[in-house]
Amino acid sequence: MxxxxxxxxxxxxxxxxxxxxxxxxxxxxxxxxxxxxxxxxxxxxxxxxxxxxxxxxxxxxxxxxxxxxxxxxxxxxxxxxxxxxxxxxxxxxxxxxxxxxxxxxxxxxxxxxxxxxxxxxxxxxxxxxxxxxxxxxxxxxxxxxxxxxxxxxxxxxxxxxxxxxxxxxxxxxxxGDTDDKSSFLEYNIMYRRNIIKELKKSNSMENQRIKDKISLLKNEINIFEEKKFAKNK
CATH class of the missing domain: 3.40.50.150 (Vaccinia Virus protein VP39)
Structure with missing residues (x-):
C-alpha cells in the first residue's frame, strides 16, 4: 500500500x-x-x-x-x-x-x-x-x-x-478540515497586517502607490475576516 x-x-x-x-x-x-x-x-x-x-x-x-x-x-x-x-x-x-x-x-x-x-x-x-x-x-x-x-x-x-x-x-x-480552514484565514489576515506595518514604516507614505497598496490589503483583510466571522457564527 x-x-x-x-x-x-x-x-x-x-x-x-x-x-x-x-x-x-x-x-x-x-x-x-x-x-x-x-x-x-x-x-x-x-x-x-x-x-x-x-x-x-x-x-x-x-x-x-x-x-x-x-x-x-x-x-x-x-x-x-x-x-x-x-x-x-x-x-x-x-x-x-x-x-x-x-x-x-x-x-x-x-x-x-x-x-x-x-x-x-x-x-x-x-x-x-x-x-x-x-x-x-x-x-x-x-x-x-x-x-x-x-x-x-x-x-x-x-x-x-x-x-x-x-x-x-x-x-x-x-x-474540509476545520482547523486547516481556521488557521488559513488567520494566516492570511496576519500576513497582510504585517505587510501594512512594514509599508507604514516606509519613508514613502506620501507615495500614492503605497497608499493604494495599503488600501487593497485592508480590503483583503476584511474579506478574510468576513469568512472567519461567518465560519464562527
Whole structure:
C-alpha cells in the first residue's frame, strides 16, 4: 500500500470513482497508482511533458496495472486532444495557477467535455479562480489543506455560464478540515497586517502607490475576516 503525503491523500480522496482518470504533470505517479491500487478508477492516464518524469513514474509502477495504466508524453492535454482521449476526471496539481489555466485554455474544447477537474495550484489561486469562472466553469467544491504550507484545491466542470465575483482571493464555500480552514484565514489576515506595518514604516507614505497598496490589503483583510466571522457564527 502506497503511503501518500497529506496533500496527495487529500487530492486522492476528492476524486470520485471513474472509468477513466488523467494526472497531468504526474511527476512521480503516486496519485494514479493509489487510485488504481484501491480500484477508485478503472483506467489511469499518467501524463507529463518531461520524459524524465514520465520514466520515473513508469519505474515506480514497475509493470503493475499494465492493462489499466497508460503513460503519455504530453504538453498538458494536447496529446489527449490529438488522440480524442477524454478522461472522466482530470487532476492538474503542483504547478502555478497561470500555467493550469493555460493548459485548460490550450485544449479548451476537450476541457469542456471532461466531467470534472481537480485543480491544485501552487501559487496564483486567485488568477485560476477568475479564469475558470470567466470562461464558463462552475467551481463546485473548494478545499484548503495544510501540509507544511497551505494549498487550495478547486473541483470544477464546464457549464458555459460565465460568472463574476467581487473577489477571487478566496473561494466562496471552503470545505474540509476545520482547523486547516481556521488557521488559513488567520494566516492570511496576519500576513497582510504585517505587510501594512512594514509599508507604514516606509519613508514613502506620501507615495500614492503605497497608499493604494495599503488600501487593497485592508480590503483583503476584511474579506478574510468576513469568512472567519461567518465560519464562527
Amino acid at each position: 502506497i503511503n501518500l503525503s497529506k496533500r496527495l491523500k487529500k487530492l486522492s480522496s476528492i476524486i470520485k470513482p471513474s472509468d477513466s482518470f488523467a494526472d497531468i504533470g504526474t511527476d512521480h505517479g503516486f496519485v494514479p497508482f493509489y487510485l488504481l491500487e484501491n480500484n477508485i478508477v478503472n483506467k489511469a492516464y499518467i501524463a507529463d511533458i518531461s520524459k524524465k518524469c514520465l520514466a520515473k513514474a513508469d519505474k515506480f509502477f514497475a509493470g503493475k496495472f499494465s492493462k489499466r495504466a497508460e503513460f503519455i508524453l504530453s504538453d498538458g492535454l494536447k496529446k489527449f486532444d490529438e488522440n480524442n482521449i477524454i478522461p472522466d476526471r482530470v487532476l492538474i496539481a503542483g504547478m502555478g495557477g497561470l500555467l493550469i489555466s493555460q493548459i485548460i485554455s490550450a485544449s479548451f474544447e476537450l476541457a469542456k467535455r471532461v466531467k470534472e477537474f481537480i485543480l491544485q495550484p501552487m501559487q496564483g489561486p486567485e488568477y485560476l479562480r477568475e479564469y475558470l469562472l470567466s470562461h464558463g466553469f462552475s467551481i463546485d467544491e473548494e478545499y484548503v489543506i495544510f501540509d507544511k504550507k497551505y494549498y487550495q484545491i478547486m473541483v470544477c466542470h464546464y457549464t458555459g455560464t460565465v460568472q463574476s465575483r467581487k473577489t477571487y482571493i478566496i473561494g466562496e464555500n471552503i470545505l
